[in-house]
Amino acid sequence: MTAYGAGEFGSESRVFSVEIRSYNNRYRDIVLMLPRDLQPLEQDLKALIASRIRRGRAEVSVQVAEAGDEAAYDLELNRPLVRSYLEIFGQLAEQAGIDPEVRMEVLCQMRDVILVKPRTVEADAARAGIEEALGRALDSLDAMRVREGAAIEADFIKRIDLIEGYAGEIRKRAPAVVAAYQERLKEKIARLEADTVVDEGRLAQEIAFFADRSDITEELVRIESHLEQFR
Template structure:
């Protein structure tokens, strides 16, 4: 089937990708960056501001549900406008102490008048700048909205990468199928060729007339059974069909394809062990090389 007409399913997704989103809200902006590389499991590393700490678990679950597999690095930055970033907080205890000291000073030096608020305001240490760092329902909604947009971005990229990888897999599966067909053709003649070689060797060692035809027929039947690769070729074909069917599915394909490759490699090894013809041996080598190339590519898929 041609690559451009193959109906790749949504499960064909690469584990490598990058996604970013930045959104501006009243008084603040939020940016989210997500990077993913290959990993057998879902390994999430996050850097986020302290005020989003209470929803870290929710963020992780949302990422895990949508990206499924890979080593995932997430960076979330919340930037607030200066007017909304800091507030002044009065140190009440320090203000009381300062007031008492001013009253005592007035008494000591017999200063006219009472202590005023204006006098207290000269003590700048009574006020401390306080940064707003509270998780509100609105901030939670804004953070998750920005996260979802970044996830949409990386999923789109991973999908494109996945389809590109899968197109190469199609070509490899076609090569495997072509080798299997050639092996089947040669395997039909393999017992005859081996029997002919056996007869030639026996003729060199024994008087031709002394050879037992019945024994030769029995040996030929046993040889044909030992060298028969029909079942292995049928299973190879079945695994290739299952491989293509998996590429059309909606579920993540990586682990399923990895299992099928193990089965393909098992059949190739069995065919190789039964090979008594150089041409078949060469085809088996080609077969295993293609399977290995497919395996390397499949490791990149979710």
Template structure:
């Protein structure tokens, strides 16, 4: 079943003491445009995130929002700058000598108060593990996102299918009315010739020839056959699980072209009214197809 390009999905999960939240949203677009917004410290995983999105989505402007609470995963490491501490200790010893024989005892607590003697750093993170965790939560969000797109796709397919039925009905009306226009033209031509010639006899062969020329001029058999073919292909595409938005857009342009040709060929009020209805349905259908992946 076809999918809409409009969707939203969200997932939240705690992995390796990291609380990860991912939101995915998209709108229609001619091609795939993926934007990822995440904390700068996790920017190394951006390409992996985009690769996950590309596997799940083929068209649309997709925005991915990732937030990470890693406070529980932060492991602090305290290290001693031995060289600097020794220099502080030597300097304090010199000061003690200058002050005289006063008893002075240097303690670790005293040295620890000096700047840069003790440094606190975070342990290096396993980048591959973090990237895998982000993608795992993203996959869940994409699952919810695709479910919403599938629901929207079903509604679009139902609407387009109904409009295809209307177009098929209009096509049948054109096929039914087209031969009648030739017969009416023949009758009008005969009556006009008789009125002009009055007492003189009308050559039936001439009437038949003119009617044949007119019939060839206004014939829409080829256009209606192609219309039915396009409608059949569109119905098949509606049932496809592959992205069909671009193909459907092209076919609808062809349907519109055939409709214009029928309108320009037929100099008949009834057919003109049917063509107006047909083109209105085509235009509505084209707007819907713009949202199909």
């Protein structure tokens, strides 16, 4: 069945978040989306997920963020590029006969002078936090599936009760079917000419034959058994 689960675990330096979306599927299909630094953990995490999800498609997303206000990236000065820019500025100043001084804000606006580097996450160091967040997400997923399953079960029970009521009503009315057929047959005979000879034995045989064909006892027993087993 479809369900959603989320889990989070925080350490002193990082916050690990996991989201799981599951969909109906005949087979088990696990799609795990990890940051590049955590790819070495893929097989172990899939095994953990498979131990809790036996069938269906599960889309699992793992995110890692820095804890608190700490930035998730580092800034680095591209020194070789800065030297190249300064040399070019110096050459331009010399040729143009102007002051070679370069203002800091101008230099910082030049492309790639300041490099933004996301902080790497060591897979082994992050393993415990990710597994904890994943376990919580799986617990959350199971809880939602249980709630959805309970709602579906309640709906099934209502429908079973309804079908049982119909079956009981049919059982009550079944004997009247043969009697009604017998009355209709007698009415047809009564409309025949008065000199028509009625074979009472043949009439009784016809009624018995109809009663046998219209007997639904076996079908009623079968459906009642199926409904009981379904519960």
